[in-house]
Amino acid sequence: MVAPVPGLSINLATVRQQWNMREAAEACVRHGIHAISPWRDQVAAIGLDEAVRVVRDLNLQVTGLCRGGMFPAATAELRQAAIDENRRAIDEAAALKADCLVLVVGGLPGGTRDIEAARSMVRDGISTVLPHARAQGVKLAIEPLHPMYAADRSCVNTLAQALDMAGEIAPDVGVAIDTYHVWWEPNLAASIARAGRDGRIFAHHICDWLVPTKDLLLDRGMMGDGVIDLSGFRAMIEAAGYFGSHEVEIFSAQDWWTRDGDEVLRVCVERYQSLCAARV
């Protein structure tokens, strides 16, 4: 039996091309990884009941369910459909006992250009589903996404902005802090400290920014292969009082998604442990 790797979680998007959710979860355990974060399509592919069995049978921590959100839409009907979809996502997160539901909040509704209107729709959407999340015991984590996704994925693009929005909604709405999305952010240390002080850090994702980045969506790097100061980031987030999981989330169509899944997990563990060692 391989030694457990405390603090490491694998977002299953990282191995989505290699395995289904059960296969990926079993592979994680083989590598000493006892925390995962699945995507809803991965849950759906094996069925929610089977996904719950996987988590229970393998005694896994679920550090998040990806994803809710996508609130902005051009019509009231479509916005209501998004609300309904988020309620289903909350139910799934509850069934999986996920630490949080990660919210990728959505960008501009098709054909529109008013990003402040989109941001209002996000605020309204989260506020609307929050009572259901509370009733189900599910925490909602706004994930600020890199500004290059502002149009089509998320109109919340900095940690400071996500914290402002969470503050406007409720004390129990938090954030998911992903190194890839916010590493460049001005006043990052102050915003991370604020997130910790306010008890809003519900998840922490790690990967690296490659130079050059060849694709806006699917060219994220393995920790250590890019330019993000991941040790410094870890120091900031621990200084903010966060000692939860470090969840590796890598979209990489041309590289990591093409490799053997066991190799991917082996490298995730190595790089994560290097980061831990660098910290001491």
Added chain:
Amino acid sequence: MVAPVPGLSINLATVRQQWNMREAAEACVRHGIHAISPWRDQVAAIGLDEAVRVVRDLNLQVTGLCRGGMFPAATAELRQAAIDENRRAIDEAAALKADCLVLVVGGLPGGTRDIEAARSMVRDGISTVLPHARAQGVKLAIEPLHPMYAADRSCVNTLAQALDMAGEIAPDVGVAIDTYHVWWEPNLAASIARAGRDGRIFAHHICDWLVPTKDLLLDRGMMGDGVIDLSGFRAMIEAAGYFGSHEVEIFSAQDWWTRDGDEVLRVCVERYQSLCAARV
């Protein structure tokens, strides 16, 4: 003779594949455009003296020279070389009577990961060349670049951050506000208002954000083809007291750079005039 198009400037990167600086400038005049902004390599290709003659002969406004900056470097020698290069850029801007020298400030020095250190090098670099710029009568405009360029082109990534930095350096350091780079920015209206109040808006660049964006650098859109609320942007910048030029700057390897240059300028004029009309 075509009617002049007041307020429109063409950044000559927009037609860099079609023409040299003289050809591009003459084409602009053919289309009623009497303001340009050349890049230093375009000036160098015909020689500074000839570039000055082009501007004088055609009676052109030069809304900016692109670009100074690129201050961060791994060694003191390389940082000094960047300072020297910026002094030459200032001299060229003075010779061309450019409204400002646009600063693309630079990203992480190769092999480094400390973005705050890079930002300090930028502050130091601008402070160091500022006396020379003043002596030459050249205004320095920090251009915040989209965060997707934080690693390799600019560690100044929001207008708010650029204004903070300008404020730390001197009252006569300004900003170049490009719709492409800052359209997504939280609290954008407030930052633009602040820039105007502080007298720091030295240049304004326009183009559009395409969905999808296929390349991080060379897939910018013609005004109207993307998702930026350019009318709203214009309203914000005019509310801030800016009534200077609107400089079209489009890097577009697969589209506009492959078209006939006269077609590009014709469409620039059309779209710019549509924006002006929409404003009334």
